[in-house]
Amino acid sequence: EDKVVQSPLSLVVHEGDTVTLNCSYEVTNFRSLLWYKQEKKAPTFLFMLTSSGIEKKSGRLSSILDKKELFSILNITATQTGDSAIYLCAVQIQGAQKLVFGQGTRLTINP
Amino acid sequence: SQTIHQWPATLVQPVGSPLSLECTVEGTSNPNLYWYRQAAGRGLQLLFYSVGIGQISSEVPQNLSASRPQDRQFILSSKKLLLSDSGFYLCAGGNYIGEQYFGPGTRLTVT
Numbered sequence: 214e215d216k217v218v219q220s221p222l223s224l225v226v227h228e229g230d231t232v233t234l235n236c237s238y239e240v241t242n243f244r245s246l247l248w249y250k251q252e253k254k255a256p257t258f259l260f261m262l263t264s265s266g267i268e269k270k271s272g273r274l275s276s277i278l279d280k281k282e283l284f285s286i287l288n289i290t291a292t293q294t295g296d297s298a299i300y301l302c303a304v305q306i307q308g309a310q311k312l313v314f315g316q317g318t319r320l321t322i323n324p
Numbered sequence: 325s326q327t328i329h330q331w332p333a334t335l336v337q338p339v340g341s342p343l344s345l346e347c348t349v350e351g352t353s354n355p356n357l358y359w360y361r362q363a364a365g366r367g368l369q370l371l372f373y374s375v376g377i378g379q380i381s382s383e384v385p386q387n388l389s390a391s392r393p394q395d396r397q398f399i400l401s402s403k404k405l406l407l408s409d410s411g412f413y414l415c416a417g418g419n420y421i422g423e424q425y426f427g428p429g430t431r432l433t434v435t
Contacts, residue, residue, distance in 0.1 A: 219367075244422060245421075245422050247422070247423065247424070249426075254428050254429050255328075255414060255426035255427055255428050255429055256368075256414075256426050257426075258423060258424070258425060261421070261422070261423055301367060301368065303368075303424075305422040310356045310373060310375050310418065311358065311370055311373050311383070312370070312422075312424060313370075314360075314367040314368040314369075314370075315367050316366055316367040317366055317367045
């Protein structure tokens, strides 16, 4: 069975800290890995990763994929209270039209 | 890019009543469409997906059904709601490279 596992499930840090969120996967035929940020309502798309070792970056957020060890990390530097959210990782399977989601990491940034 | 519309935003229904949630997409044609349910503060469970009009794949046997009567319309239904159907329902549209974009969601409470 295809599986995506995120860790930690919950994380509380202070504003200005750097955080690393983890996503590991076991799937039959990997195509891509996606990261989403969910605040109050709909998840918003952050990154799609398909190749190992190539960092994707957007402002203070960055992400990288390791297809050999089957994981991805999402880094957030100089965290702000607006970064508080649930971060979701999902994997797309080759030939399938669907995503398999992890449980999410609830990140809380305290001022 | 595509925009996903969902309504209503919140819904309170008694046990045994019917359900109809509607999702429409604009900005693209022939999108893949998805219905997810999210438990409080957790990851997304895929319920149904559709790759075209009248084509529905069910991921989880349950009290719900889905239909796609038009290219950009996806409907989630139930004939008789159960307490366990309560949750946050998200509709998503997918593009050809596998990215998914989410609607604002419907919070359903079955009483």
